[in-house]
Amino acid sequence: MNPPSHGVTLASIYEARARIQGQVARTPLVRSLTLSERFDAEVYLKLENQQPSGAFKLRGATNMIAALMDRDGLEALQRGVTTASTGNHGRAVAFAAARLGVPAVVCLSELVPANKAHAIEALGAEVRRVGRSQDEAFQEVARLVNEQGMTLVPPFDDPLIASGQGTIGVELLEDQPALDRVIVGLSGGGLLGGIGAAVKGIRRGVQVTGVSLSQGAAMWESLQAGQPVDVEEVASLGDSLGGGIGLDNVCTFALVREVMDDHVQVSEGAIARAMVDLLQHEKILVEGAAAVGLAAIDEHGLDIRGQKVALIVSGNGVDLATFDRARSLAGR
Template sequence: MSQPQHGVSLASVYQARRRIAGQVVRTPLIRSQALSERFDAEILLKLETQQPTGAFKLRGAANMIAALIERHGRDALAAGVTTASTGNHGRAVAYAAARLGVPATICLSRLVPANKVAAIEALGAEVRRVGESQDEAFGEVERLVCERGMTLIPPFDDPRIAAGQGTIGLELMEDAPDLDRVIVGLSGGGLLGGIGAAVKAIRPEANITGVSLAHGAAMWESLQAGRPVAVEEVASLADSLGGGIGLDNHCTFELVREVMDDHCQVSEEAIAHAMVDILEHEKLLVEGAAAVGLAALAAHGLDVRGERVALVLSGNGVALETLDRARAMVGR
């Protein structure tokens, strides 16, 4: 079987699982009694919040770094690794690099919350705050690659990153092989694309539903335009879903276009309600990007009655002031 143009196949996802074994957690898939009753469906929660770095991003970062060492040797990373990030990917790269004794420099826009900056610095990585968007931060990454010979670990647009995130899909299919739907936050497309590639290869009839911000949804706007486009990045409770997809996107745009069945955009109010609901009823602290699946169910009236549905709770990197803002928005 030929390799797809975007470079992500079921075989590459299985290869990723082999590489990252022992570095990441095989996260639980738990049934939510409250949500199952509320939506007349079986609602399952995939707890990527239990990763060592608090988010799914560790899977992709660990896979890419391991793949580079596997192919080129450890000396290939002697100058260090670098990336731009809205927080979770930077923390994942810093964590994976620290385990291997590789220097890491993480470039962040000024929109990234202080708690995520501190978490990255605590892992020993150098942090650079540059510009007001992820695209601007990426300009600094490009300079580090050109001038210092550092190795880029992209946040999403690489088949090795997407394949690493796709290991979530393998776990979903093993724990719930009869899933009808997976609802996933959509930003750069590595998470949804990787999960979708694995799930669709094993269970083609499963529905992959993407959820984006109401404003600044770069991947969705690009899909509508039929090509990658730039959008203005805006502050959001779901800050991890911000940022562009790159005008030269070579992997995730095609991957998402291939595997995503439907899509919702959710408001800040819907995200706030979902964050508070998950905290109050599930006793789980999640960031806004992790709550958008529930926001889509609650605000868009997706008809999931009788279905077996997995919501990917992608991370727990929420600042207390952000949670307080969400609670104030819903009056609780």
């Protein structure tokens, strides 16, 4: 049997798990009493907001940097690593690089909130603001790679990154083997693709639901078009789900098409209400992208009655000003 073109397999996910063990948190899967009663289901929250870097991105970044070190040695990374990010991946790369003593430059567009930029700088990485889209930020990344010999750690479109994120799926089924459905925020596709490859590789019948923003959702538009397309980015409470997927996408577009069963978009109002609900009832303060699973169930009336459902609470990169904006939009 030929390996898949995207390069992400259950074997590559288990290899990632071995590499990152002890470097990232094995986050809890918590049953929400409030949401379970509200939706007549067993609703679980996978708390990736408890990663030491604040988000799931630490898994993929750690896996890729560790794999490169195993292959090329630490000396090959001494010129540093670089990436473009909507915030969380940059923080993960900064965290992993600092632990290894490797320089890091993270390129951000002007749309990335200031609190996320400050969090990256606090870990010792250099932040460069470039343009108003992730694609424009990647132009500076390309220059750093080509002219200064830095090593690219892409935010999503690489089998090592997606396999690292896929370790979440392994943990989900270890903690809840009878899981029926997982609802995942979808942007570049590394998170959903990795989780989908893991859960379907272990238990084929698990339903994988993707959730995208209602505007500026590049993966949504690309799937409709049947090929990667450019989409103008817009400011959003779910800013971590912004950014393009790359017209030369080599991994995650095909991976998402293979593992995702259904796909919805959520409005700013639904994201705001979900953020407020998670703080009020679950006592967790999260960024908009981490709340889209709940937003999707609520806004679209997804029928999860009687199911065991996991929502991926992907990160905690939110400041109080942004949360106050969400609370105002939610009318709470």
